[in-house]
Amino acid sequence: MGYGGAMGRWAPDAAIRLERAALELFAEQGYADTTVPQIAARAGLTTRTYFRHFADKRDVLFLREREFPTVVSAVLADAPDGLTPVDLVMHGFDAVARDGFDAWREAVRARRRIIRSDAHLRERELLKSSALAGAIEGVLVEHGLEARDAALLSSFGVLVFDAALDDWLEGPSDRPLHEVLRETRERLDRLTG
Amino acid sequence: MGYGGAMGRWAPDAAIRLERAALELFAEQGYADTTVPQIAARAGLTTRTYFRHFADKRDVLFLREREFPTVVSAVLADAPDGLTPVDLVMHGFDAVARDGFDAWREAVRARRRIIRSDAHLRERELLKSSALAGAIEGVLVEHGLEARDAALLSSFGVLVFDAALDDWLEGPSDRPLHEVLRETRERLDRLTG
């Protein structure tokens, strides 16, 4: 059965339960063969309630990214003064890489495995990356950077971070993400001369 | 009525007619308020036939991009020898920019206007950019580049090209795309130090 048995009716973690149910079902039987009513039932909720917490079937995989804009603002606000724009951005990713990823490597891997299994999910992942770039771009503009430079630089940062994340997830488990991030940046610099 | 009146039943341009009908309807009443049956009817076809030519409602806006992988192979095969990988990629985009865009600026603008109006379309555009990067990555790997370098470099190229396309579409109409492309690359190089 679901997780709904022992908890009060208005358990405050409905979104979390739905996310867990979805991750399980997607891993068990694939994304395409899982229906929203199945997810809702396993979480002890109804279909209608699922769509109150998530915009669509794909969105449940990106619950964790909802706080990204807030995190971005906080991290970039903590950056030391006097950094060049690109160092400011990379400092932000470095801080996030040191802080919140190495402990969750297997969870991130499992999630990525599902996303890679279906083009619709890959599509949504790209939109989320774009949204993250947009948030960074906003901070850069607030710091006085010209709009086109901010757009270019935030996309550059997300590109490096995503590539580093891929390397990190495929490589040995004891390699810290922030190291991979630095190496990826150096590799791209070398490639682009 | 539609375009179906004067032409034979098996007109070979069903996809083109559907694309034209969709562009008109999206411009007239918006993407969200247009249904697939409406598009099919204006093209003189049925809904079922629409879905034989396009995977879904969004796909009709990306008909022109189907030839991209072929174009990429052709353009990169024509590149002079001895280029560094990054110059090879940028040479490809430069060739495309000189060749096929400046004459279609208004058409590209109209299409972009529609895509920017709906997040689902923006999402699909990102997937198409990713697919283009994948095609370039494949060519680079064939040329002997290491896989991670190829992925990084193809994404870099697409990033620069997309940013240049944005600048070009927003700027004065007599500015050739290949110039904007060069300037965008220089701007990013300057920003990333």
Place this chain on the structure above:
DNA sequence: GTAGCCCATGACACGTCGTGCCATCAGGAG
């Protein structure tokens, strides 16, 4: 020319997705 194959299209049924609308019900404020 006509018999027969090929294949794009038409037509229908169906499951799933996502939303609008109203009813229900727990808990806090007074």
Place this chain on the structure above:
DNA sequence: CTCCTGATGGCACGACGTGTCATGGGCTAC
């Protein structure tokens, strides 16, 4: 105790996308 707030249940509905079979025009073979 009553009222109010807010999350959830339940239902109906339109749109999306696919499986399946029928239709009919164009083409080749003979």
